[in-house]
Amino acid sequence: MYRIGMLTPSSNTCLEPVTAALLHGSGLASAHFARVPVTRIALDDGSVAQFDAEPMLAAARLLRDAEADVIAWNGTSGSWLGPDRDRALCAAITAETGIPATTSTLALLDACAAYGVTRLGLALPYTKDVADRIAATYTAEGVECLVAEPLGIDDNASFARVPPERVARQIKAAAQDTHAVAVVCTNVHGAHLAAGLEEALHLPVLDSVTATLWKTLDLVGAAPALPGWGTLLRTGSLRARLQEAVRELLAATGADRTTLRLDVPEHGLHVDLTAAEALRPGVRPIRRDASLDQRRLNTVEWLERHRTPLVQPHFQAAPHPPQALVDGYGVHAQLLGPVVRGEAMTGWLSVHSLHERAWTDGDRTALAAATARVHSALDTSS
Template identity: 75%
Template sequence: MTTYRLGMLTPSSNTCLEPVTYRLLHGTDDVTAHFARVPVTRIALDGGSDAQFDPAPMLAAARQLADARVDVIVWNGTSGSWLGVDHDRALCVAITEATGIPATTSTLALLDACAAYGVTRLGLAVPYTRDVAERIVATYAEEGLHATLAEPSGVSDNEAFARIPRADVARQIEEAAPDSHAVAVVCTNVFGAEPAAGLEPSLGIPVFDSVAATLWRALDLAGAAPVLTGHGDLLRSGSLRARFQEALAALLDATGADRTTLRLDVPDHGLHVDLTAAEALGDGIRSIRRDASLDQRRLNTVRWLEEHRAPLVQPHFRDDPHPPQALVDVYGVNAQMLSPVVRGDDMTGWISVHSMRERDWTGRDTAALAAAMGRVHDLLDTYGRYGKAHSA
């Protein structure tokens, strides 16, 4: 059995992330977490606070973690959310150059979670002062996220973040949720993992706690294929969704199409064909990801897939089977390729490749679709109900 070792760079005054990480890993026997502390005591927008995040002490601690032969090293702090994401990207490069070990950060993990779920509108629950919170909104805007704030807690002492009651964190999450695709609890010293997971069913959107998101991405980078249940959708299904996104982006690039989508019925991962499991878009193309207005299984083209269990290649829509008129009128599609996802006796879903103009699909295009389909099948066998789900 492969054992995965996770190296965590921890703010010195943090009393949350270690116990929460252990709690999230409870019941697994193939993952261990190892922590090294670096001095961080106060969060503000000034030179003294910023100096705490100098790379030198982090690199020294990372080298010590490397002595334990960890599989990944993460900065388990959200400072990149106000210092700028490039600060974290440079830190990860420096850690990997110094240790030869892949690296990430809590901020990058949150952004990766948003990418996996196609989030462009993000609600924020933060413990910081308002000026720090507003800087985070601006930082995320630079990454293509429209962020809205719940009222910040107004705290600057890092140790005190862990004393914020869980009920207050839950209220912030609920306040940040309306009109958002997801909510993020941004701070690894806030006990947000439990309220985040608990509120997801009633809110109907994912809630990304920073500690849980950091653990998810660390497991993912280590190659652990995480499927941790009972702690929210990200730890259960985030890696599967991220791999789907990668497959669809590769298909979009290979075909030069305008949109690729994947629809699946996999209840164990909260997936239903009426909403896409993943989507990749060309420049200026409208997203179809959250449009659940059609009963997808009743569409003419989907019934054709169900009957023939073979790819449907349509250079135009003048012949049967005709797609729904909304696909043409609302989303501007004038040609498409569809391929069924078949596991066992079930047509579990399908991949769609859309073009805004009529086009003759080539053998290279259909080969790219077949390759994407093979990747989806492999992923379902690794993460899904059709294969053995790994505990982590």
């Protein structure tokens, strides 16, 4: 089993029992905790000083003695002090201990990237000025925020005493016209609510404690697929690897958009919505457009018959793509590659260009490499 080291705010009484519950029976890892002094959340200098690096480095050195495989700052201070501060802390922890590191804020941002979240609802226990700073921080990272009315609390120990039904009401209030909701605080009991609220809201609910555990397991290669706690622990690592595959395909081809569509119902994936998407700046996303019956498209039926990449430097010859792809998204050339699992075409990768272009051998090689990465991710998650 892996050993996960958690740097824990001293007044936090939530994350340790919740992390133990999340891991119970998984056989993946054991969690080990070292506390650092944190009692109040505000924007004044005294509160900010609680998150200086040196106390955390001292605690990280103790976790090194326990031979932790990964270390996480299990606190969300980077959400108002800025993720660059967390990135610097992680670099310092690794330099000091030789152990990879992450934080709750970086984990939440990685979860948003894995699920393509660019509009996030925030459920926060903090005062309004802290909540406003958090929204501005996430917006600067490319994630627009809708903030439910914050609870107005600054005493860290009090966060854990917020009743679950109040947390649930706040999550529901933050779920208006968003791609996901995040409970941003590791001393609020949101983890147990996630699965039920996801079913009701049809949105991922990203609890900070759950996200931190997910990212630590992901960093050590455990690829968690834990049922009962919401989508992130069940499919987050698969989603992250699929997203990485299309992002690398975009970089390798210099295309304008790359997407992946898959039918894997056990992971909530269906081809009418993309499983992953990467875009050049300014290119319109297609991720949440479910207006077309994808299996009935001419190009997809061609893929189903031939089970080989479809190379289209232009759309002058059959099979013709849907006119909506041209008129609505400006695509004028594409490269499609089937993902065949056993006897079934489970899905396909798409490489889009907004201009006609001759696809090269290098582009085809990049498509083959991305297809192999998708297979690897699916094999790991099964």
